[in-house]
Amino acid sequence: MMKALVMSEPGKVAMTELPKPAIGPEEVLVRIRAAGICINDVRDFKGEGHYSYPRIGGHEFAGEICEMGAAVNKNRFHIGQKVVTYVVDNCKECYYCKHGCENICPDFASTTAYQNPNGISGFGGFGQYVAAKAEDLYICRDEVPYEELAMVEPLACVLNSINKCQVEFGDDVLVIGGGTMGMLHVMLAHMRGANVILSEPMEARRKKALELGANIVIDPIHCDVVKEVKNVTDGLGAKVVFNTTAVPALALQALDCTAINGTMVMFSSLHPNQPVEVNLGLIHSSQKNITGAQNGSVKTFWQAVQLLNKGLFDPKPLIEAVYDYHDFAKAMSCAMRNDTYKVILKITD
Numbered sequence: 563m564m565k566a567l568v569m570s571e572p573g574k575v576a577m578t579e580l581p582k583p584a585i586g587p588e589e590v591l592v593r594i595r596a597a598g599i600c601i602n603d604v605r606d607f608k609g610e611g612h613y614s615y616p617r618i619g620g621h622e623f624a625g626e627i628c629e630m631g632a633a634v635n636k637n638r639f640h641i642g643q644k645v646v647t648y649v650v651d652n653c654k655e656c657y658y659c660k661h662g663c664e665n666i667c668p669d670f671a672s673t674t675a676y677q678n679p680n681g682i683s684g685f686g687g688f689g690q691y692v693a694a695k696a697e698d699l700y701i702c703r704d705e706v707p708y709e710e711l712a713m714v715e716p717l718a719c720v721l722n723s724i725n726k727c728q729v730e731f732g733d734d735v736l737v738i739g740g741g742t743m744g745m746l747h748v749m750l751a752h753m754r755g756a757n758v759i760l761s762e763p764m765e766a767r768r769k770k771a772l773e774l775g776a777n778i779v780i781d782p783i784h785c786d787v788v789k790e791v792k793n794v795t796d797g798l799g800a801k802v803v804f805n806t807t808a809v810p811a812l813a814l815q816a817l818d819c820t821a822i823n824g825t826m827v828m829f830s831s832l833h834p835n836q837p838v839e840v841n842l843g844l845i846h847s848s849q850k851n852i853t854g855a856q857n858g859s860v861k862t863f864w865q866a867v868q869l870l871n872k873g874l875f876d877p878k879p880l881i882e883a884v885y886d887y888h889d890f891a892k893a894m895s896c897a898m899r900n901d902t903y904k905v906i907l908k909i910t911d
Contacts (some may be wrong), residue, residue: 566689578778620687624711654788718858731755
């Protein structure tokens with residue numbers, strides 16, 4: 563048996579005894595040690611998702627191998643090994659999977675991660691154990707704490723976003739929104755040698771961004787963001803703009819801040835998902851690019867693990883708090899505040 567935080571309906575989560583997952587010959591059983599609370603977990607808790615209940619949230623998790631199927635490569639994996647898993651349950655068969663876009667595999671949305679009318683849906687990270695395919699494992703070094711390894715999934719998502727734009731040394735890069743994902747964009751764009759600009763209304767976040775690699779910060783409440791971005795980029799606008807907010811109106815602002823021949827990335831989903839009217843004639847004449855960034859890829863999960871394994875990236879400044887998973891109510895309350903960063907659950911017992 564195992565314990566897991568089961569959400570029977572929005573806002574109602576209880577520690578529940580369940581059977582441990584059974585594993586197949588090519589799978590391992592992962593004993594989860596830490597799991598991050600994502601904004602999507604918050605939306606599930608608020609009832610803003612469209613997924614079936616009961617549900618076990620948590621897709622940002624790390625743990626150790628505690629059981630191995632008979633066909634798992636014993637030369638590569640062993641009991642007690644620290645791992646994270648690729649959480650996009652891609653089919654590996656479709657056009658997108660075959661063309662290196664496994665992170666947007668259309669079959670993923672129909673898996674039990676989202677809908678399971680005959681049982682429990684979800685990714686399972688808010689519980690003691692998950693079954694994982696050995697081919698989806700990434701090996702982590704023993705010296706990297708589980709709480710930091712729980713940041714691999716969000717880091718991989720942002721790496722996918724950054725990689726899509728080929729940010730280069732000296733590029734002007736604008737990040738709109740200074741939450742966890744926005745700050746990860748700031749930190750990674752800084753590592754790429756960009757001139758990083760952050761637009762964020764909270765003063766504390768603007769100050770933190772300067773500490774984490776931003777060169778310029780903008781208060782969108784007290785200035786015209788588009789004019790200010792043009793002012794600090796010699797009238798050009800930003801070569802790359804990452805919109806990490808869910809506000810539809812800011813998508814247009816992001817596009818207005820984008821330089822001719824530049825790229826605007828819709829990193830965040832929109833809530834509410836309202837249509838945004840875009841001047842396509844301007845897109846034609848300016849050669850501006852609009853793209854999205856969804857999930858992490860197999861490659862960016864590997865890159866995220868390497869950044870942590872080799873001490874090249876420090877996620878600790880973005881870990882707001884660590885709670886025992888028995889204190890889920892307190893942890894979720896912290897994660898629901900609009901001024902916090904990543905909240906991590908420590909899976910004990």
